[in-house]
Amino acid sequence: xxxxxxxxxxxxxxxxxxxxxxxxxxxxxxxxxxxxxxxxxxxxxxxxxxxxxxxxxxxxxxxxxxxxxxxxxxxxxxxxxxxxxxxxxxxxxxxxxxxxxxxxxxxxxxxxxxxxxxxxxxxxxxxxxxxxxxxxxxxxxxxxxxxxxxxxxxxxxxxxxxxxxxxxxxxxxxxxxxxxxxxxxxxxxxxxxxxxxxxxxx
Numbered sequence: 001x002x003x004x005x006x007x008x009x010x011x012x013x014x015x016x017x018x019x020x021x022x023x024x025x026x027x028x029x030x031x032x033x034x035x036x037x038x039x040x041x042x043x044x045x046x047x048x049x050x051x052x053x054x055x056x057x058x059x060x061x062x063x064x065x066x067x068x069x070x071x072x073x074x075x076x077x078x079x080x081x082x083x084x085x086x087x088x089x090x091x092x093x094x095x096x097x098x099x100x101x102x103x104x105x106x107x108x109x110x111x112x113x114x115x116x117x118x119x120x121x122x123x124x125x126x127x128x129x130x131x132x133x134x135x136x137x138x139x140x141x142x143x144x145x146x147x148x149x150x151x152x153x154x155x156x157x158x159x160x161x162x163x164x165x166x167x168x169x170x171x172x173x174x175x176x177x178x179x180x181x182x183x184x185x186x187x188x189x190x191x192x193x194x195x196x197x198x199x200x201x202x
Contacts, residue, residue: 007113
């Protein structure tokens with residue numbers, strides 16, 4: 001079982017990925033965590049990533065894919081894994097598929113958390129206002145303007161990946177505006193049901 005979890009910022013992807021890990025005994029792979037771990041362990045590709053980051057540059061797709069390729073050989077990925085925060089672009093999605101194909105693997109489900117963007121913005125604004133009322137600093141993730149920029153990046157760069165997976169027949173949608181437990185139940189229903197059929201239209 002190899003899952004890709006999609007949804008805009010504040011849609012609850014991290015919460016659901018953590019639950020999927022526990023409930024389905026698969027690994028939860030976050031690209032940020034994997035990068036830090038590869039650097040800390042001093043792996044060959046981790047050294048390469050560190051050198052790039054030390055220069056203040058973004059880690060290129062081939063390095064990130066290499067880190068994922070190394071990571072999924074570990075024991076906790078035997079039954080599968082869920083990717084949270086990757087792929088972020090169409091190039092990354094294509095590279096991920098190529099890497100998995102070389103290992104005789106493929107993405108089995110792409111779960112999209114559908115949300116109401118206006119409601120998400122309202123939630124973030126309310127949290128920011130509540131923090132200010134209490135005299136607490138506003139968390140960076142709860143700054144409304146920062147959040148709107150992150151949402152814009154998601155819509156411009158990440159959302160266009162969805163047609164790529166739709167052509168493969170792998171998209172499954174859940175209502176991300178439901179209570180957390182209800183969203184978990186929807187995801188469980190997807191994962192315990194029949195696997196998506198691969199589309200003939202490529």
